[in-house]
Amino acid sequence: MGGVEIEMLAMLFAVALAAGCIDAIAGGGGLLTVPALLLAGFDPVTALATNKVQGAAGALSSTSAFARRGLIDWRAGAPMALAAAVAGLAGAASVSHVPREALSFAVPIVLIGIALYFAFARKLGDADARARLGIGAFTLAFVPVIGFYDGVFGPGAGSFYMIGFITLLGWGVVRATAHTKLANCASNLGALSFFIASGGVVWSVGLTMAAGAFLGAQIGSRLAMKHGARLIRPLLVVICCAMAAKLLSDPANPLRVAVEHLFGG
Numbered sequence: 001m002g003g004v005e006i007e008m009l010a011m012l013f014a015v016a017l018a019a020g021c022i023d024a025i026a027g028g029g030g031l032l033t034v035p036a037l038l039l040a041g042f043d044p045v046t047a048l049a050t051n052k053v054q055g056a057a058g059a060l061s062s063t064s065a066f067a068r069r070g071l072i073d074w075r076a077g078a079p080m081a082l083a084a085a086v087a088g089l090a091g092a093a094s095v096s097h098v099p100r101e102a103l104s105f106a107v108p109i110v111l112i113g114i115a116l117y118f119a120f121a122r123k124l125g126d127a128d129a130r131a132r133l134g135i136g137a138f139t140l141a142f143v144p145v146i147g148f149y150d151g152v153f154g155p156g157a158g159s160f161y162m163i164g165f166i167t168l169l170g171w172g173v174v175r176a177t178a179h180t181k182l183a184n185c186a187s188n189l190g191a192l193s194f195f196i197a198s199g200g201v202v203w204s205v206g207l208t209m210a211a212g213a214f215l216g217a218q219i220g221s222r223l224a225m226k227h228g229a230r231l232i233r234p235l236l237v238v239i240c241c242a243m244a245a246k247l248l249s250d251p252a253n254p255l256r257v258a259v260e261h262l263f264g265g
Helices: 001-027 030-039 046-068 074-093 100-120 133-150 157-167 172-199 205-227 229-248 254-262
Strands: none
Touching: 001 030, 001 157, 001 229, 030 046, 030 205, 030 229, 030 254, 046 172, 046 229, 074 133, 074 172, 100 133, 100 157, 100 229, 100 254, 133 157, 133 172, 133 205, 133 254, 157 172, 157 229, 172 205, 172 229
8 A cells, every 4th residue: 555545544544433433422423434535536426335334333333332231122123123224225226216306405404303303302311201103113114214214315314213212212312322323233234235235335445444433433332321311412413413514515405505596595
């Protein structure tokens, strides 16, 4: 390897380390890693495929950390993980057939809505509350939708899982975070399996970033378990707003275009 390539790998390792820590707490690490891969010269498809390697490694790392603390209910979580993995694979295989313009329009709105919910919802803590949906229905109806989205597009998938665990199943923030990592890991692995089969992954970069994400996720998961809702809740608000702002920073984003047209911008 030349000096420039080593420097690039070192930079991407550091970015993935930070992203893994953020992802383990509140999600949104892709805000750092995907732009970093694009700046490193990768085309968008290769960047997304390679990013799934570090995303899967980070989610696997944080899942194992939560599992070691006994925070994952495997009887409920294993079927969710299976549903998420299958849906993530299907999503990645359907990338060319899903209207990304519609996703680019809707996702910032949903992210802002989630940020407002976490910012102003009362009684949002580490204790469980009343469920609005059974686990079976949640696994069959909600998880596959988010898993499919994770395979097709990705930004905010962790936040979408999180809002479902909290609002539909009534789980406390730490328990919801633990199972979010499990579901996110599964949908990442499902999507990654398609990208591997299609030959879209740059392995030297993907594995380097995976090492960084794995270490970062160990740090982030420990912070999440130590501080609970006091840390996770405000960081979720910040990350959701940051993801929405990142998507809207694209002049071609259809929601931004519609707003500018509406107000004569």
